[in-house]
Amino acid sequence: MPRTIIQKLWDSHVVSEPAGAPALLYIDLHLVHEVTSPQAFQGLRDRGLKVRRPDKTFGTCDHSTPTAPRDLPIIDPIAKAQVEQFEKNCRDFGIPHFGYLSNRQGIVHVIGPEYGLTQPGQTVVCGDSHTATHGAFGALAFGIGTSQVEHVLATQTLLQRKSKSFAVHVNGTLKPGVAAKDIILALIAKIGVGGGTECVFEYTGSTIRALTMEERMTVCNMSIEGGARAGLIAPDDVTYQFLNGRPFAPKGAAWDAAVAKWRALPTDAGATYDHEVSIDADALEPMITFGTNPGMGISINGAVPDPASISDSVERETLKKALVYMGLEPGKPLTGRPVDVVFIGSCTNSRMSDLRAAAGVLKGRKVNPKVRVMVVPGSQQIKREAEAEGLDKVFREAGAEWREAGCSMCIAMNGDQLTPGQYSVSTSNRNFEGRQGKGGRTFLASPLTAAASAISGTVTDPRTLVG
Amino acid sequence: MEKFTAFESSVALLPTDNIDTDQIIPARFLKTISKAGLGDQLFFDWRYNADGSPKADFPLNQEPAKSAQVLLAGDNFGCGSSREHAPWALTQFGFRAVISTSFADIFKGNSLKNSLLPIQVTRDVHAKLFSALQANPQAKVSVDLASQTLTLPDGSKAQFPVDAFSKTCMLEGVDELGFLLKHEAEIAAYEAANPAGLDTLSVAL
Numbered sequence: 001m002p003r004t005i006i007q008k009l010w011d012s013h014v015v016s017e018p019a020g021a022p023a024l025l026y027i028d029l030h031l032v033h034e035v036t037s038p039q040a041f042q043g044l045r046d047r048g049l050k051v052r053r054p055d056k057t058f059g060t061c062d063h064s065t066p067t068a069p070r071d072l073p074i075i076d077p078i079a080k081a082q083v084e085q086f087e088k089n090c091r092d093f094g095i096p097h098f099g100y101l102s103n104r105q106g107i108v109h110v111i112g113p114e115y116g117l118t119q120p121g122q123t124v125v126c127g128d129s130h131t132a133t134h135g136a137f138g139a140l141a142f143g144i145g146t147s148q149v150e151h152v153l154a155t156q157t158l159l160q161r162k163s164k165s166f167a168v169h170v171n172g173t174l175k176p177g178v179a180a181k182d183i184i185l186a187l188i189a190k191i192g193v194g195g196g197t198e199c200v201f202e203y204t205g206s207t208i209r210a211l212t213m214e215e216r217m218t219v220c221n222m223s224i225e226g227g228a229r230a231g232l233i234a235p236d237d238v239t240y241q242f243l244n245g246r247p248f249a250p251k252g253a254a255w256d257a258a259v260a261k262w263r264a265l266p267t268d269a270g271a272t273y274d275h276e277v278s279i280d281a282d283a284l285e286p287m288i289t290f291g292t293n294p295g296m297g298i299s300i301n302g303a304v305p306d307p308a309s310i311s312d313s314v315e316r317e318t319l320k321k322a323l324v325y326m327g328l329e330p331g332k333p334l335t336g337r338p339v340d341v342v343f344i345g346s347c348t349n350s351r352m353s354d355l356r357a358a359a360g361v362l363k364g365r366k367v368n369p370k371v372r373v374m375v376v377p378g379s380q381q382i383k384r385e386a387e388a389e390g391l392d393k394v395f396r397e398a399g400a401e402w403r404e405a406g407c408s409m410c411i412a413m414n415g416d417q418l419t420p421g422q423y424s425v426s427t428s429n430r431n432f433e434g435r436q437g438k439g440g441r442t443f444l445a446s447p448l449t450a451a452a453s454a455i456s457g458t459v460t461d462p463r464t465l466v467g
Numbered sequence: 468m469e470k471f472t473a474f475e476s477s478v479a480l481l482p483t484d485n486i487d488t489d490q491i492i493p494a495r496f497l498k499t500i501s502k503a504g505l506g507d508q509l510f511f512d513w514r515y516n517a518d519g520s521p522k523a524d525f526p527l528n529q530e531p532a533k534s535a536q537v538l539l540a541g542d543n544f545g546c547g548s549s550r551e552h553a554p555w556a557l558t559q560f561g562f563r564a565v566i567s568t569s570f571a572d573i574f575k576g577n578s579l580k581n582s583l584l585p586i587q588v589t590r591d592v593h594a595k596l597f598s599a600l601q602a603n604p605q606a607k608v609s610v611d612l613a614s615q616t617l618t619l620p621d622g623s624k625a626q627f628p629v630d631a632f633s634k635t636c637m638l639e640g641v642d643e644l645g646f647l648l649k650h651e652a653e654i655a656a657y658e659a660a661n662p663a664g665l666d667t668l669s670v671a672l
Binding site for chain 2: 015016018020021022024026028029035036038039042043047052054055056057058063064076078079081082085096098104115117119122127128129143144145146147148150151154155156157159161192193194197198224227229247248254258293295314315317318321411412413420430432433434435438439
């Protein structure tokens with residue numbers, strides 16, 4: 001029977017199917033960071049357990065990690081204690097990791113692909129919902145809670161039920177000024193933040209095939225914002241070219257054998273999905289969110305929707321509440337609205353191509369003096385590469401901050417945050433109330449839109465500056 | 468884990484769709500390395516004014532919601548991040564069940580591992596309970612996991628789904644890790660049959 005890649009990944013990782021219980025699913029790569037792991041390590045200590053497979057585990061600090069120069073100490077004593085505890089846990093349990101002062105540290109979903117840890121055909125988990133990012137390689141990658149972090153540390157398995165399959169077909173050619181970020185924002189706006197609940201997305205179609213690996217990661221990254229725990233793209237030559245030669249990628253004959261195996265992963269002709277949706281890439285415009293969840297998105301010149309047009313009372317009240325929080329009037333576009341902060345970074349958009357896109361807009365221009373612009377590379381490696389290309393100079397000369405690697409203002413745990421009432425245009429993945437700092441208000445968009453908005457100081461259609 | 472027993476309770480009402488885990492427990496409280504104290508931080512930014520005083524109009528600051536063991540929320544409750552701090556905060560505050568028309572996947576899984584019962588009901592049942600509570604905020608519901616029954620204030624009953632394994636674990640107070648550890652032989656057999664793969668210790672970086 002023809003199978004989807006989702007089914008193939010599931011089948012090849014089932015350890016056991018005990019009667020009356022979910023299946024035991026084997027985990028090939030477990031990524032660990034400082035925020036969702038300390039209670040799990042404590043659980044191991046309480047039970048006297050070891051980490052079963054430190055050789056399938058890798059750690060980095062990112063979430064509560066400052067993006068100020070690394071020769072400065074961590075000022076927040078609680079964050080400092082958490083980062084130190086993370087490093088101690090990794091040392092005590094023999095887990096390879098990038099600590100605070102490592103020159104390879106970075107966002108967990110950036111370093112996995114960067115070092116070739118993430119590979120096609122794997123199951124990948126992390127105590128972080130954006131683990132879906134790794135699905136870009138044709139891996140089944142999903143976020144887990146801290147109890148499950150402990151389960152994987154102790155047994156390298158998880159009790160799992162098979163998800164439903166949801167094909168997202170994206171066909172056509174993206175117009176200049178339209179980015180991978182706009183594909184995923186458009187999908188979430190279309191199906192809603194609960195649209196993919198209990199599903200794994202498989203992104204297919206000509207547009208997806210034409211994306212680079214970095215762009216594919218941007219798309220898969222926000223699968224969770226569409227309600228799906230995972231989202232993936234079948235591997236192809238673009239995948240293998242990206243992976244070949246990275247430190248943890250197989251070498252020599254092992255590489256050839258691995259590629260031969262990976263070529264069998266894509267969905268078989270005739271396989272069926274539980275759900276399907278199509279996105280017309282030709283018609284896509286730059287997207288931006290106006291509300292307090294990522295499904296509240298519109299095309300950049302669109303109007304903020306009117307709660308009065310919604311019949312369901314809870315939905316109507318939810319939208320009303322969002323517009324009150326955001327300080328927005330229905331029926332008007334966002335373009336031209338002043339912004340206070342522009343954030344370029346996060347596991348969604350902090351890779352070289354994102355920085356190049358933003359720098360391309362900012363080069364030879366100045367950011368509006370009323371706007372604080374923060375550029376936060378996804379990893380120390382990206383920081384070095386960007387500096388080698390002179391991107392740091394472009395950002396600095398334009399008046400933007402060029403910072404150290406970390407999650408930064410995507411989650412606002414590390415001191416990088418909005419103040420109450422401020423507006424940001426952000427390349428991150430969540431616009432929840434207070435997500436970027438208590439009382440802060442977030443418009444999610446692509447690096448192009450963020451950079452264009454930095455220059456004008458207002459929400460701006462990037463096509464007025466590029467293409 | 469404590470055994471999950473049947474109970475009757477008043478209901479706290481948060482009729483908003485898509486309540487995300489950043490609202491349930493804001494990220495700045497995730498810098499802790501323990502589970503202690505999260506109940507005080509539950510819904511912090513909705514619950515407290517800037518000066519730290521409780522917001523008088525927030526439901527959880529009023530009786531009977533303040534001491535309710537059941538929360539009635541809008542659709543897709545618990546969306547967003549994977550933080551298990553969300554069910555930890557809810558249970559430490561005193562909640563034992565959340566009623567919604569749907570739950571985000573990771574939140575649902577995390578809740579079941581922490582004796583917090585996600586009760587999924589139809590839109591009709593949700594609307595009926597919402598109206599009953601608006602008419603009488605003191606009204607109570609009964610929750611019985613064994614029979615998977617929610618009893619509304621008018622005595623009508625609604626069945627809710629829960630997977631058999633999670634149900635057994637909750638009723639018997641068994642945690643999943645103990646179950647997984649019993650399958651060591653099968654895990655070792657799987658590893659022996661699938662020897663290739665990533666070795667994160669193979670390259671010193």
